[in-house]
Amino acid sequence: MTVDAQLADLGSRAAPRQGRRLRAFLHNPTFIAGAVILGFFVFLALFADWICPGDPQDMVAQPVLWPGQDMQFPLGTDSLGRDVLSNLVYGARASLLVGVSAASIGLAIGMVVGALAGYFGGRVDALLMRLVELFQTTPTFLLVVVIVAIREPSLSTIALAIGLASWPTVARLMRAQFRSLREADFVMAARSLGYSSTRIIVQEILPNALPPVIVAASVMIANAILTEAGLSFLNMRDANVVSWGGMIGDGRDLLRTAWFLTALPGAAIAMAVLSLNLVGDGLNDILNPRNEP
Amino acid sequence: MSLLAVEGLSVHFPGHAAVREASFAIEPGETLALVGESGCGKSVTAFSVMRLLPANARVASGRILFDGKDLLAASPAAMRDIRGKQISLIQQEPMTSLNPVLSIGVQIVEVIRRHERISRKAARARAIELLDLVSIPDAHRRIDDHPHNLSGGMRQRVMIAMAVACGPKLLIADEPTTALDVTTQAQVLDLLDGLRHRLKMAVLLITHDLGVVAQWADRIAVMYAGRIVEQGGIAPFFADPLHPYSRGLLGARVDVDSDEHYLTDRLTEIPGSVGSAAAAAGCPFAPRCPIAVAECRRALPPLVAHGARAVACPRVGPPPSDGEVARRAGGVMTPSPAQTRALPHRNGEGSKA
Numbered sequence: 001m002t003v004d005a006q007l008a009d010l011g012s013r014a015a016p017r018q019g020r021r022l023r024a025f026l027h028n029p030t031f032i033a034g035a036v037i038l039g040f041f042v043f044l045a046l047f048a049d050w051i052c053p054g055d056p057q058d059m060v061a062q063p064v065l066w067p068g069q070d071m072q073f074p075l076g077t078d079s080l081g082r083d084v085l086s087n088l089v090y091g092a093r094a095s096l097l098v099g100v101s102a103a104s105i106g107l108a109i110g111m112v113v114g115a116l117a118g119y120f121g122g123r124v125d126a127l128l129m130r131l132v133e134l135f136q137t138t139p140t141f142l143l144v145v146v147i148v149a150i151r152e153p154s155l156s157t158i159a160l161a162i163g164l165a166s167w168p169t170v171a172r173l174m175r176a177q178f179r180s181l182r183e184a185d186f187v188m189a190a191r192s193l194g195y196s197s198t199r200i201i202v203q204e205i206l207p208n209a210l211p212p213v214i215v216a217a218s219v220m221i222a223n224a225i226l227t228e229a230g231l232s233f234l235n236m237r238d239a240n241v242v243s244w245g246g247m248i249g250d251g252r253d254l255l256r257t258a259w260f261l262t263a264l265p266g267a268a269i270a271m272a273v274l275s276l277n278l279v280g281d282g283l284n285d286i287l288n289p290r291n292e293p
Numbered sequence: 294m295s296l297l298a299v300e301g302l303s304v305h306f307p308g309h310a311a312v313r314e315a316s317f318a319i320e321p322g323e324t325l326a327l328v329g330e331s332g333c334g335k336s337v338t339a340f341s342v343m344r345l346l347p348a349n350a351r352v353a354s355g356r357i358l359f360d361g362k363d364l365l366a367a368s369p370a371a372m373r374d375i376r377g378k379q380i381s382l383i384q385q386e387p388m389t390s391l392n393p394v395l396s397i398g399v400q401i402v403e404v405i406r407r408h409e410r411i412s413r414k415a416a417r418a419r420a421i422e423l424l425d426l427v428s429i430p431d432a433h434r435r436i437d438d439h440p441h442n443l444s445g446g447m448r449q450r451v452m453i454a455m456a457v458a459c460g461p462k463l464l465i466a467d468e469p470t471t472a473l474d475v476t477t478q479a480q481v482l483d484l485l486d487g488l489r490h491r492l493k494m495a496v497l498l499i500t501h502d503l504g505v506v507a508q509w510a511d512r513i514a515v516m517y518a519g520r521i522v523e524q525g526g527i528a529p530f531f532a533d534p535l536h537p538y539s540r541g542l543l544g545a546r547v548d549v550d551s552d553e554h555y556l557t558d559r560l561t562e563i564p565g566s567v568g569s570a571a572a573a574a575g576c577p578f579a580p581r582c583p584i585a586v587a588e589c590r591r592a593l594p595p596l597v598a599h600g601a602r603a604v605a606c607p608r609v610g611p612p613p614s615d616g617e618v619a620r621r622a623g624g625v626m627t628p629s630p631a632q633t634r635a636l637p638h639r640n641g642e643g644s645k646a
Contacts, residue, residue, distance in 0.1 A: 185393055186389060186390050189384060189452070191375055194373040194376035194378060195407060203394055
């Protein structure tokens, strides 16, 4: 049985709505393209130790081998004689890790702030929105640089910094959703059944407010990967961890003679960000209730 | 003691008063129809009972006694325990009143478990029973449906199932059938009436459809511009409406039995349009009233007992003296024991049209 047939079979057995959702996923070429590329990177990140055993930072061969020159190192080596393929594979791990954790931090803060501001309105809203504006008026990248500069540039600091700089977008999105949904009849119904505010926020409104946030999340991960690459390029990086941005930074000196040292990680970043954007676009189409048949 | 006694309730929005000095009572197990045109304060009255008024509304005065407890003085937590358990609400719009992302079973189970300590499994069994009770065919399969799988009438049945899930003593139905077509409307109202007898609950039926009132209510309270202008049993109301507004309303209907037809004859209308509830002194209906006198424009006529009924019009003569002395002593309808005895006479089932 082919995968498609299996999935279709699964769809027919699930509840009608889930079946429709699943089919919508399968019939969205944008989403599938993004998911396949993203899946490839996730695979690299998860099985890096198995694909390229050994420390990627080891000097394993003579420096600046061009791709294809030595089949033991198919993508060549850098100025210190480190395997580029191995670096790319381990770089996927660092980039995705930073991307996902930064987006999670941003989502967590943004969703809580946005939900509270949107649901309660009035003074709570005014106060929280001033806080959001405070963050929004600061250039994101500058804020990240400052936070990383204050603390050790470790992977967790970088993720935290990016998360702290990116939550206002989510907060505004959540607030808009909650503001319209709190007036919905089913929220009134929930209140007339004696539910508390917490319960209404978490159980009634949140699931209805999620679709645009899920879309935003994929773009946030992409942005976080880009920001991390930018930081690494500026040498604000965790020296013990290989990342794509760091590889570009290292390759900068040899840009004219060995351009592949910057082009390969650059392409990896571009593909990863593209795939996340494709997934986001696809999700947007799929989760948009107006597109439901 | 009345199940629900609303006494002198006034609700103010910034700039105008939506409800002014409204008083009425509901006895256990009876259906009181609250009737009036759009914007006259029916829904606001209902939402005040639930304490679910919009943030900019304010209860300016009055008491709402439910089972003897003043709901306006209850703590928010106590109020949440009352909502859904003692008093339930059915809204106008069944299409949007269910959470679109949760299956109806989950939503019913949630209500039951909110108010009762009961296992998920037992609650689910109860939910199936409830769906059965509101005549949803194939309840054990429909329970996993999402709201968008159901028609408007079915959704309103689910809403009713949720509302009666914890056996409330009072069910507030805010125009429960306005969004439904006429045949579904009759089914839903029959269902509500059946449940009322079965579960022994009282119903506050908010509507603007006098046909619905005639068929399904025991007593009626007519609202005009935020005031209750007439109150009484269904049979005497339809036989002999007291307030000029009530007369106008009944006069504006097409009677099936008469030879009149809206194509051949002009319907009787009430001249003018509804005045603002914030109008200055005097009876709010005076500008449209055919029998108004100068006195009507000076002071707000209080709701006074008129036999077993009550009316807020000084131009209505005393009730025909059939042994019982006309109690037109005057004064706002306050919970003096004498008046509570005189006013809300429970009508027998036979009084239904």
